[in-house]
Amino acid sequence: MKYETHFQDPEDNYPHMDRFEESYGKYLKDPFTMGYYIHLYTDYFWFKYFIKEAKKD
Numbered sequence: 895m896k897y898e899t900h901f902q903d904p905e906d907n908y909p910h911m912d913r914f915e916e917s918y919g920k921y922l923k924d925p926f927t928m929g930y931y932i933h934l935y936t937d938y939f940w941f942k943y944f945i946k947e948a949k950k951d
Contacts, residue, residue: 900937908941909934 897904901913914934921927 900934906941907945908938911935911938 896902901909901911903910911934914931918927918930922931
């Protein structure tokens with residue numbers, strides 16, 4: 895389920911980056927892991943900030 899692979903709670907849409915860092919933080923020098931991290935950060939900003947603003951319009 896997406897909420898597991900994106901470190902989300904089932905009731906919200908944004909990743910909890912601290913959970914990712916707890917699991918994979920020591921592997922951030924690996925290019926795949928860093929790409930995953932960047933993807934999750936992009937999702938975090940998208941759902942936490944952009945979607946809220948878009949729904950206001």
